[in-house]
Amino acid sequence: MTIRRFSAAAFAAALLTSGLAACNSTGTGEAGASASPTVSGSVAPGSPGTGDAKQALLNSTNEIRNGNFRFTMSGAGSTAEGQVHEPSQSAEMRMTIGDPSSDVMMKLDLIHFKPDSWVKLELGGRSAGSIPGVQKLNLGKYQHLDQTRIKGNRSLGFGFDQVDPAGSDVLTQGITDVRQTGEGTYAGTLDVSKAAEAGSMDPAVITALGGQAKSVPFTAKLDPQGRLSEMVIQVPAAGQNAAQDIKITYSDYGNATPAQKPPADQVVEAPPEFYNLFK
Numbered sequence: 001m002t003i004r005r006f007s008a009a010a011f012a013a014a015l016l017t018s019g020l021a022a023c024n025s026t027g028t029g030e031a032g033a034s035a036s037p038t039v040s041g042s043v044a045p046g047s048p049g050t051g052d053a054k055q056a057l058l059n060s061t062n063e064i065r066n067g068n069f070r071f072t073m074s075g076a077g078s079t080a081e082g083q084v085h086e087p088s089q090s091a092e093m094r095m096t097i098g099d100p101s102s103d104v105m106m107k108l109d110l111i112h113f114k115p116d117s118w119v120k121l122e123l124g125g126r127s128a129g130s131i132p133g134v135q136k137l138n139l140g141k142y143q144h145l146d147q148t149r150i151k152g153n154r155s156l157g158f159g160f161d162q163v164d165p166a167g168s169d170v171l172t173q174g175i176t177d178v179r180q181t182g183e184g185t186y187a188g189t190l191d192v193s194k195a196a197e198a199g200s201m202d203p204a205v206i207t208a209l210g211g212q213a214k215s216v217p218f219t220a221k222l223d224p225q226g227r228l229s230e231m232v233i234q235v236p237a238a239g240q241n242a243a244q245d246i247k248i249t250y251s252d253y254g255n256a257t258p259a260q261k262p263p264a265d266q267v268v269e270a271p272p273e274f275y276n277l278f279k
Contacts (some may be wrong), residue, residue, distance in 0.1 A: 012279070053178045053186055057220055060228035062171055067163035068256045075235075075246035082110075084163050088258035089114035091158055093165065096236050103127040111142070112158045117141040117150070118262050119167055119270070133273030142262035143270035150275075162186045164250045167198025168228055176215060183223040190233065208239035 063069070066085025073079070082093035090113040098105035105124035111117065120142045123134065131137075174195045178188030193213040196203045206213050221230040228247045237243040 002267075004011075013123075035161075053180045053188075054172075054175050056180075056222065056226065057172045057175060057178065057186060057228070058169075060220075060222050060226055061164075061169040063225075063227045063253050064164045064168060064250065066254070067160060068254050069250050070252040070256055071165060073166060073247065073248045076242075076244050080165075082165070083252070083256040083259070084165075085258050086160055086163055090259035091162055091163075092259040098125060100124050101126075104131070109142075110158075111260050111262060113149060113162065113259055116261075117145040117147070117158065118267060119145060119274075120262070129233075131275065131277065133271075136271045136273045137277070138268050138271065138274075141268045142266050143274055144267050145270050166230060166231075167195065167201075168248060170195050170234070171201075171226075171231065178187040181219075184218045184224070184226075188218060190218050192216050192233075205235070205238065205241055208241060209236070210238070212236050212238060218231045223253075 036182040068086050070081070070083045072081045077099065078095065078097045080093060080095040081225075082091065084091045088140045090111075092112070093108075093110045095108045096106070102125045104127055107124075109120040111119075118164050121137060121139060123137070123139060126132065137143075171192075172191060174191045174193075176189050178186055181187050186251075191214045192198075192201055192209070195201050196206055209216070216236070217234040219232045219234075220228065228250055230247070231264055232248075233246040235241075235244050235246060236262065
């Protein structure tokens, strides 16, 4: 079994990847079609606050680029949370994919402290024991990753040149229509065909969406300082993928803390079987 597009730098692709969906026989995701907003213009007449709604959303991602925030993501039976702390060149991400009733459930704790990365992996579910090389995966230990093996690999790498795991700046650039619905709240549509590099979107799902990819509903919230605090992408059903909501949140701008390196006695070098699992 190979887990495709599982990423530390763009880990949220795992929320949408069809490979993981095949491992989860019970997860159907959250239906997004019923929550589709009605979008009629750039700014709804009489909405609280004035100005260009799209520009407000574009500006809302500026602070993310400073690389000091906490985040969460959820969708398709998976959750993730973590923090990025650019001042210390460190980040930590905790993910759960599936549940004990799934064919395969995965929990990962990824720590990045430039120039090193570690991953602790837990496996569960009905078919976890059949994963090739599972006996050599050092479950329960932090596995130190060889940077030469993950350089440029979206499956395990993390780079501080692109600090946002979700790629919200790419998503907002794909806004095709938007209106302000209240104080700091917005609704509209995205052209996700232009967002293949965003960590929250899997190119395979974008392809499956076909023409629907050009008009995917979303809602967004900004905090009182105009920074993005929540985005919900309402992905319609496409191919074998059920409709689902992908929810991204940001908080604690400027107040994240450095990641903690794992204790030396809990660290082992990752075996070849680990890299093979995440190709």
